[in-house]
Amino acid sequence: MKKPGKAQLRSLLLFVLIISAMIITTSNFDFVQAAGSSANLIEETSSHLQGQNPQEDVNEILIIELAIGLLLVASLVGIVTERLRVPYTAGLVLIGLVLALVGEQEINVSPDLILGILVPPLIFEAAFQVKAKDLIRDIAPILSLAIPGVLLTTFLVGGVLYWGTDFSLTTALVFGSLIAATDPVAVVGLFRSLGVPPRLQLLLEGESLFNDGTAIVIFNLMITIALTGNFNIGESILNFIFVSGGGFIIGLLLGLLISQAISIIDNPSIETTLTSVLAFGSYLVAEQLHVSGVLAVVAAGLVSGNLGPQRMASTTRILVFNFWEYAAFIANSFVFLLIGLQIDLNILISDWQVILWAIIAVLVARAASIYGLSWIGSGIPRRFKHVLYWGGLRGAISLALALSLPAELGAQGPIIRSMAFGVVLFTLLVQGLTMKPFINRMNLVQKCEAQEEYEGLNARAIISQTAYNQLESMYQDGLLSKPVWDTLSKPIKNHSSNLIEAANKTIQANPEIETREIESAIKEALNSERAMLQELLRDGIISEETFSRLVQEVDTALTKNQAELIQNLKSRSFQDATDLMAVLIQEKDLPQISFLLDSAGYPTIHIASTGGFLGRKNATLLVGIHPGKSDEIKKILKQATAPDLEPDSEGQKEPSELLQNGATIFSLAIERHEELY
Numbered sequence: 001m002k003k004p005g006k007a008q009l010r011s012l013l014l015f016v017l018i019i020s021a022m023i024i025t026t027s028n029f030d031f032v033q034a035a036g037s038s039a040n041l042i043e044e045t046s047s048h049l050q051g052q053n054p055q056e057d058v059n060e061i062l063i064i065e066l067a068i069g070l071l072l073v074a075s076l077v078g079i080v081t082e083r084l085r086v087p088y089t090a091g092l093v094l095i096g097l098v099l100a101l102v103g104e105q106e107i108n109v110s111p112d113l114i115l116g117i118l119v120p121p122l123i124f125e126a127a128f129q130v131k132a133k134d135l136i137r138d139i140a141p142i143l144s145l146a147i148p149g150v151l152l153t154t155f156l157v158g159g160v161l162y163w164g165t166d167f168s169l170t171t172a173l174v175f176g177s178l179i180a181a182t183d184p185v186a187v188v189g190l191f192r193s194l195g196v197p198p199r200l201q202l203l204l205e206g207e208s209l210f211n212d213g214t215a216i217v218i219f220n221l222m223i224t225i226a227l228t229g230n231f232n233i234g235e236s237i238l239n240f241i242f243v244s245g246g247g248f249i250i251g252l253l254l255g256l257l258i259s260q261a262i263s264i265i266d267n268p269s270i271e272t273t274l275t276s277v278l279a280f281g282s283y284l285v286a287e288q289l290h291v292s293g294v295l296a297v298v299a300a301g302l303v304s305g306n307l308g309p310q311r312m313a314s315t316t317r318i319l320v321f322n323f324w325e326y327a328a329f330i331a332n333s334f335v336f337l338l339i340g341l342q343i344d345l346n347i348l349i350s351d352w353q354v355i356l357w358a359i360i361a362v363l364v365a366r367a368a369s370i371y372g373l374s375w376i377g378s379g380i381p382r383r384f385k386h387v388l389y390w391g392g393l394r395g396a397i398s399l400a401l402a403l404s405l406p407a408e409l410g411a412q413g414p415i416i417r418s419m420a421f422g423v424v425l426f427t428l429l430v431q432g433l434t435m436k437p438f439i440n441r442m443n444l445v446q447k448c449e450a451q452e453e454y455e456g457l458n459a460r461a462i463i464s465q466t467a468y469n470q471l472e473s474m475y476q477d478g479l480l481s482k483p484v485w486d487t488l489s490k491p492i493k494n495h496s497s498n499l500i501e502a503a504n505k506t507i508q509a510n511p512e513i514e515t516r517e518i519e520s521a522i523k524e525a526l527n528s529e530r531a532m533l534q535e536l537l538r539d540g541i542i543s544e545e546t547f548s549r550l551v552q553e554v555d556t557a558l559t560k561n562q563a564e565l566i567q568n569l570k571s572r573s574f575q576d577a578t579d580l581m582a583v584l585i586q587e588k589d590l591p592q593i594s595f596l597l598d599s600a601g602y603p604t605i606h607i608a609s610t611g612g613f614l615g616r617k618n619a620t621l622l623v624g625i626h627p628g629k630s631d632e633i634k635k636i637l638k639q640a641t642a643p644d645l646e647p648d649s650e651g652q653k654e655p656s657e658l659l660q661n662g663a664t665i666f667s668l669a670i671e672r673h674e675e676l677y
Contacts, residue, residue, distance in 0.1 A: 067334075073099075074333035087190060089336045089395075090432045093425070096340015109338050111404035114396055116283065118331045120297050122185065122396065123212065124279035125328035126205055127301025134202050135302070137378070142203060144376040145388075146210030149369040153180040154218055156368055160361035165354055167412065170226040174409070175416050177222045178402060179362055179423055181215035182208045183395030185332055187435045194436065194445050200384050204391050212397050213295030217243045219401050227408050247292030251299025254282045259304055263311035268319045271312060275320055276327075278304055294397075314555035335396045339428070342399065343421045347414075354415060355422030362423055366392045383442045390438055393427040394420075450510040454503055461499035468492045508632065523558065530554045579625040581633060584664040590619045596636050597623060630667065637665070 073095060081091040135142070157176035162169045184204045191201045217240055225231045258278040262271050278300050286296035309317050348355060370389045374380045380388075402420035405413045439445060468489065475485040507514045530551060537547040585593055597604050605622040623633060 070334060070337055071330070074337060087187070087432050087435075089185060089189075089332060090428055092333060092336035093340040093428050096337045097343060097345065098340075099337075100341050100343060101345065109342060109403060111400040114335065114338070114400035114403070115293070116287075118335050119212075119294065119396055119400070120279045120283045121324070121327040121331045122335070123209065123294060123297045124275075124301040124304075125324040126188075127209055127298050128275075128305035128324055130202065130206065130209070130302060130305065132302065132306045134198070135206060138199065138203060138206065140376050141374055141378070141380055142206035143210060144373045145203075145207040145369060147214055149207070149373050150177075150180045150211050150214045150218060152369050152373070153362075153365040154215075154222070156365035157358075157361040160364060161354075161357060164357045164361075170222070170229075171409065171412050171416070174219070174222045174226050174405075175358070175419060176361075176365075177215060177219040178405075178416070178420055179358070179394055179398050180218065181212045181394070181397040181401075182392045183212075183397060184208050184391055184393055185395060187391050187393065187432060190435055190439075194439060196387075196439060196444050197384075200387060200444065203380065203384065204388060207388075209298050210295070213244060213247060213292045213298060215397060216294055216401070217292055223406065227406065243291050244295055245291075246289065247286045247295035248299045250286045250289065250291060251282045251296035251301075252303055254278060254285065254296070255300040255303025256307070258300075259307040259311065262308050266313065268313070268316040271308075271316050272320050272323050275304060275308065275324070313552065314559045315552055317559055318555055335399075336428075339395065339399055339421075339424060342403070343425055344418075347418050348422050348425070351415060351418045351422070355419050358419040358423050359426050362394075362427075383444060386442060387439060387444065390431055391435060393431055394424045395428065398424055450506060451513055454506040454510070454513050457499050457503040457506060461496055461503055464492060464496035464499060468496055526554055526558050530558075579630065579667055579669055581623040581625050581630070582666040583621045583623060583637065584618055585621065585637075587619045590621075593621065593637065597621075597633070625667070634665070 074092060077091045077095050078088055081088045084091075154173060154176035157179060158169065158173035161167050161172040161175060165172070167175075182204075188201065188205060191204075220243075221236055221239065255278065258274050262274060265271055265274075279297060282296040282300040283293035286293040309320070312320065366389055370385050370392070374385050374388070398420050402417045405416060407413065409416070471480060471485065471488055471492070474480040475482070475489075507517075533542070533547055533551050533554065536542045537544065542550075583593075594604060604624075625633065
């Protein structure tokens with residue numbers, strides 16, 4: 001795909017704004033009607049069926065129109081942000097802000113819409129992707145940030161606001177609990193694209209998974225204290241344990257139940273539907289029992305993600321992962337657009353002083369939480385701590401809790417809401433947009449020099465070959481004279497050939513590059529096979545039964561670990577070897593040398609040997625040598641054992657014996673070759 005220029009990007013961005021403005025200005029309704037609780041929806045549906053509210057027909061159509069329009073906006077924003085290489089979520093918030101300024105209608109969003117409809121797929125998808133063994137390994141620091149960290153944030157933010165503003169202590173603590181939950185969605189996608197260490201991503205996502213539920217529970221406790229004025233520490237602790245633990249247990253039980261059902265079903269659509277029922281059902285059941293619905297979704301996602309895929313067919317597994325990736329994209333699109341739509345810039349400007357205090361309080365509390373609690377469990381590197389600190393963004397949960405503030409808080413309620421929106425906007429736009437340069441500054445993205453060298457050589461070879469093909473086409477079409485063609489073609493062709501040869505040498509010296517390229521090529525080949533099967537089915541060339549059987553084979557290959565296949569493909573047979581190298585090495589060096597030779601694609605055989613040559617117990621390897629590869633093998637041995645590889649006598653010809661501190665090498669010509677299977 002051609003990368004558009006700046007003028008094209010500006011045109012596309014203008015198109016997004018025009019479409020967005022048209023959608024908002026032509027939609028005249030109150031979003032609350034689409035965002036009530038399930039009970040309200042049932043009641044409204046019943047009234048509609050009885051003919052009590054004919055206006056509902058119009059409202060429902062307008063809701064559908066706006067939802068489709070916002071999806072279109074989200075898609076266009078995604079195109080623009082991908083080209084500009086900025087976080088997708090930040091782009092959505094900015095477009096939402098613009099829509100809020102140009103739109104004629106005020107869109108009121110119920111917190112039930114966010115917590116009950118948009119948050120479950122986000123949390124379930126994130127939990128579904130987490131591996132239990134990785135989570136268990138770092139469970140101590142994750143829980144320390146998710147439970148004590150949320151409490152510490154609540155009280156520190158509340159304390160700073162109580163000291164710096166005219167808020168009462170209880171009201172300041174309400175804001176502290178409201179803003180305590182982190183939402184790293186805006187940076188997780190960036191982490192994946194940059195290739196940051198997986199553990200850092202797990203720490204950030206794991207903290208967010210658990211602190212969402214913790215923050216909601218503490219928020220409800222603080223609201224109760226603020227409205228009643230009664231605080232009993234023992235009762236509050238018991239209530240916290242009941243609500244949090246109860247939600248987690250319900251999620252575990254429902255996750256086990258659905259995973260068991262999936263194990264006895266062999267229908268991709270039904271199995272995918274069951275995961276959807278689990279994501280939303282666990283939230284609804286937990287909320288009906290007055291325990292944490294968010295933590296129920298977390299537990300359900302963890303159980304389903306670690307047990308469910310093991311019991312699914314390969315085709316089902318691909319479908320389920322793709323479905324939840326898409327569901328998370330849709331939910332994220334709505335959440336961050338709604339964040340922008342809900343923020344009134346005029347109010348933020350008028351309340352800038354308290355918002356500034358709120359931002360300072362959140363940054364101070366985040367620092368205390370990360371640097372004060374991250375020592376718990378296995379050590380977290382200092383650079384990881386810096387990224388965890390700056391990656392503590394706020395998003396959907398804080399927005400939903402801000403919208404759910406009761407009217408009984410009086411005049412301070414709107415101010416708290418304004419502060420929450422200000423903090424969310426600051427974290428998404430300031431911290432989110434600066435995360436990429438911050439990660440690069442921390443040197444967390446390990447760049448392989450060999451990979452960069454290969455990519456550069458390969459790219460130059462491709463563009464050189466493209467130039468040659470273009471000139472050749474012009475010459476054949478009569479657009480280029482023969483003298484000019486003769487003058488230009490040879491140097492360009494030679495240059496392309498030299499680049500290809502240099503790229504091949506880089507691959508041979510770095511087998512891991514070849515492995516990655518082979519893996520990518522295998523997946524591309526399998527995907528093309530799958531596409532062809534669908535085309536054959538569509539054209540009626542194969543039956544549905546044949547398609548199902550063959551696509552299952554392809555999907556199994558797609559989801560299978562390719563390491564063994566790649567190794568078999570890379571292992572070159574002795575068939576083409578012209579020389580045999582016998583390598584006597586110390587036994588302690590055998591694993592490393594065998595691994596390096598196998599990775600480089602040289603066929604080896606380990607034969608039993610006795611004696612204490614070289615002063616220690618030794619081993620013997622037979623290595624098949626292809627023409628011109630002798631020096632490469634010696635280079636590998638040199639890297640793996642002693643510093644220098646020197647011939648025993650200068651100028652000696654093969655068969656030769658080369659002495660090394662850790663190896664002795666004999667090279668012999670192969671006269672006859674047989675392979676036994």
